Amino acid sequence: MPIQKVRIRGLVQIPALLLGLWGSLVAPKGVYDLLWGEPEANLYAPRPWAFVSREAWLRYASFELAYGVACLALAVLAWKYARKLPVFVERPAPKSPPLFP
16 A cells, blocks of 8 residues: 655645745834824825824724734744644555546
8 A cells, every 4th residue: 555645844834934924024014104104095185184094094004013913923833833743744645536437
């Protein structure tokens, strides 16, 4: 009976890398929006902060920062969990059904 090697650790490392990449993009954007940024609506408004209030913008920027930090935290947790998993698991290969019965 043939043996099949299934990669286990990589199944957790791939989402950890994706979450880390996404969090490292979103968190600095949230900091920028919180400290210096302003909505694009200010470019087209007759006066700044006419369409979007400062409170609403700060609430949005705070959410963006929290979301980025949460993605980074999940990435770190998943990466630490992946270190506890085996790299490969061996199991019997499944029988493949015939292509044309």
